[in-house]
Amino acid sequence: QSALTQPRSVAGSPGQSVTISCTGTSSDVGAYKYVSWYQHHPGNAPKFLIYHVDKRPSGVPDRFSGSKSGNTASLTISGLQSEDEADYYCCAYAGGYFWVFGGGTKVTVL
Amino acid sequence: QVQLVQSGAEMKKPGASVKISCKTSGYTFTAYAIHWVRQAPGQGPEWMGWLHPGNGNTHYSQKFQGRVTITRDTSATTAYMELTNLTSEDRAVYYCAKDYGGHQLEFWGQGTLVTVSS
Numbered sequence: 001q002s003a004l005t006q007p008r009s010v011a012g013s014p015g016q017s018v019t020i021s022c023t024g025t026s027s028d029v030g031a032y033k034y035v036s037w038y039q040h041h042p043g044n045a046p047k048f049l050i051y052h053v054d055k056r057p058s059g060v061p062d063r064f065s066g067s068k069s070g071n072t073a074s075l076t077i078s079g080l081q082s083e084d085e086a087d088y089y090c091c092a093y094a095g096g097y098f099w100v101f102g103g104g105t106k107v108t109v110l
Numbered sequence: 111q112v113q114l115v116q117s118g119a120e121m122k123k124p125g126a127s128v129k130i131s132c133k134t135s136g137y138t139f140t141a142y143a144i145h146w147v148r149q150a151p152g153q154g155p156e157w158m159g160w161l162h163p164g165n166g167n168t169h170y171s172q173k174f175q176g177r178v179t180i181t182r183d184t185s186a187t188t189a190y191m192e193l194t195n196l197t198s199e200d201r202a203v204y205y206c207a208k209d210y211g212g213h214q215l216e217f218w219g220q221g222t223l224v225t226v227s228s
Binding site: 003006032034036038044045046047048051052057089091093097098099100101102103104 | 114145147153154155156157160169171205207210212213214215216217218219220221
């Protein structure tokens with residue numbers, strides 16, 4: 001099973017929006033609603049940002065939103081803030097008790 | 111609040127085994143699965159396996175089948191991941207994570223660095 005494909009990096013100025021794509025296949029991203037996103041500041045535990053494609057856990061700002069079209073999921077960060085500078089990973093359930101992750105995207109706030 | 115606290119960094123020789131613990135608190139341990147994930151330097155996370163503490167059922171990634179064993183101690187609300195026959199390719203940060211209850215990883219431990227060197 002191949003990893004999900006994410007852009008290596010995206011950048012934006014404070015207040016702008018950035019979108020991170022996560023491309024999989026019809027066996028993982030395209031097959032289930034179980035797509036999640038994580039924010040990771042190196043040295044810390046990854047933080048649960050989005051679940052079930054577009055749901056936000058309690059406490060996650062509504063600046064973070066998720067969506068999916070076909071085999072590609074997306075995470076959009078609106079109103080970019082300096083503290084959003086981090087690595088972001090997508091994860092999808094691929095059936096048969098197997099999960100696959102993306103390679104990660106580094107978000108830089110200019 | 112939910113917490114997953116992992117054991118400390120390990121340095122092992124090639125061919126050795128490592129066993130990492132994941133002490134949980136703040137929720138009903140037997141109600142939610144625990145995942146183990148690793149992240150090698152410069153790479154994305156890689157899912158290794160899953161255990162349901164309620165019944166001890168496990169599922170492992172084919173990549174690690176035969177080398178990884180995930181267990182639990184329900185009285186200690188702790189999960190364990192043992193990886194055998196280590197090579198330099200196993201150098202990574204290893205994480206445990208609580209399942210959300212819907213096939214998604216929710217809260218994560220702080221990670222345990224495993225270094226393999228002769």
